Amino acid sequence: MKRVLFIDRDGTIINEAPPTYQIDDFSKLEFYPYMFTYLTKIAAELDYELVMVSNQDGLGTDAFPESTFTPVHDFIMKALENEGIHFSAVHIDRSFPHEGLDTRKPSIGMLKDYLDKEKYDLENSYVIGDRITDVQLAKNLACKAIWLNNDPSLGGGEIADAVEALREVVAMETTEWKAIYEFLKQGLRVVEHERYTHETKISIKLNLDGTGKADIATGLGFFDHMLDQIARHGKLDMTVHAKGDLHIDEHHTIEDTGIALGEAFAKALADKRGMERYGFALPMDEAEAKVLVDFGGRNWLVWNAEFKREKIGEMPTEMFFHFFKSFSDAAKCNLNIECKGDNEHHKIEAIFKAFAKAIRMAVKRDPFSNHLPTTKGLL
Template identity: 45%
Template sequence: MRKILFIDRDGTLIQEPADFQIDALEKFQMVEHAIGALLQLKNAGYRFVMVSNQDGLGTASFPEADFWPSQNLLLQILSSQGIVFDDILIDRSFEHEHALTRKPGLGMLVGYLKDPEVWWAQSAVIGDRETDLQLAQNLGCRGFRLREGYGWPDIVAELLAAPRTATVSRRTNETDIQVSVNLDAQAPLHIATGIGFFDHMLEQLGKHGGFSLQLSCKGDTHIDEHHTVEDCAIALGQALKQALGDKFGIARYGFSLPMDEAAATVRLDISNRGLYRFDGSFPREAVGTLPTELVPHFFQSLSEAAGLTVHMEVTGDNTHHMIEACFKAFARTLRQAIARTDTALPSTKGAL
């Protein structure tokens, strides 16, 4: 998924002179800290789109020759630092025309609204006017307005600390599931699946994984527990994958947990390649109403949906302890792997 910053031009990237002759080349000046901030955000995986209202551009009142010299200089300065825009969108209508393409209208951004790869929870609009905040609201993403006492460094700090959240609803003929995660908060934690021991194990994932987890499921447990366990794993995996997004800054890997006489070892890689290997066997066929054969199936479904490579081993005598050790070890390993330890992508490929 792509996290995109939709950035205004005048007053956001270049200064607006007091006499409002904003396109006079001799008055050209970058907004303070803009270049350094954009470099930080680029390194954190953000993509850039310029979105600007230029009233009447190309008319006698605003000739093209008054705009392009400063625009080209701006792009040259930024490109010399490795900062480029995926798209440059300029509306030329006058304010009184209320064109659909004019900010805060969405006319210029319809393609992005239709793009399923845009990660709106982590995308944002950055500008210096109220219309930029209105545009953010219309897009359904965050908005930041530069003003006195609040500049680019403040915006960078907030963006890089933004919580990683996701909500997934999954409904089939067998289950109806809602799951929400926040990888950067530890509460709330609420589980309700209709399978008591399974609820207890999912609570371990959130508690020891260090993230907020809310999951409810209405399933066909009158038939058996299989559909509920499998579909909860799929929905939770999808939510984790969405919340991780482009994975910039994560530790990526996590490595082991004793539970009394039992011991579980989990090796995990947030690889975007779903693979699960299990080594162990449980002495009992069920704990409570949870069949033990569904434990490795849960982790397999979760790994595939979340794009995780997971190798799990468990030994012991008490089945309850062994299963709990598996869930806790997985959670602690996941906690290490999702931790923000940098701003770079932990891969030489350039993508995960």
């Protein structure tokens, strides 16, 4: 699924021109400071589809003829293209008056194609704009807003009380494109994810660039201990809260946690540029575990580990394979797991620790690299 940046034009890419705010003459054209520098980096380094969305009141009427708008707009688009900034689509609403119409921002009439959940990941997409209507558009699209609040009359740096309900939609508020770039570059790998079924309710918070903080509560003590190993040895900040039908057995809780955790990883690794992709490791006392991982976008599990005990703690040993299979399927990664040893506790703990170390190696990212670790051009 593609993530999208829905970008407003006036006040965001170019400065607006009061009192009419219509950029209908080259004398009014001024690009937003450092927009080219950082939007070029966003286009080159980050995996987003760029879509322009703009309201142009009465465009095509005598008051705002096409002949004054088009030359300036075409110049803007060509200037962007010359810097490697390519918009896949430009959506312009020209209605005026506009009461009752669903094409004008913040309505989403122009953007219905992007509601296809099979093609677009709106949950991890953003609207970048300078007005409250852009924040409202983000809410209507069920994505987040980056508010480039450069006009004190729009709220003085804070969302007005009348629209305080929109506060949760705003992922960041700034006046600089540099801050937008840094946020998008560094903020991709922190996610919150929920998976609710009739059998389980699972909430996950995941920071791939954390320090090893863990808050685990699944109702299964040994399983909690193993998930804690992933966080601490993988240096991930990870919260996993699961409530499942343990009065039946452990199966659904363990399986669905594996699925939910894999889904969270898939979201956090939506942009794989600069990451290592592969990882492996680890011995523990007499036990030897090897875990190979490849976050290459395809799921596969090779499992070469046997356990002689039916349970370790209250966790059935048959569920170890099932957990990693669920994770592999949801995270779309290859896992090759092998272990040998005498102590069953040591064996499975070695596997989880090796899994954590493998993840740590694979998700490590070089902040100075824009390399996508594949010859295919897509992960």
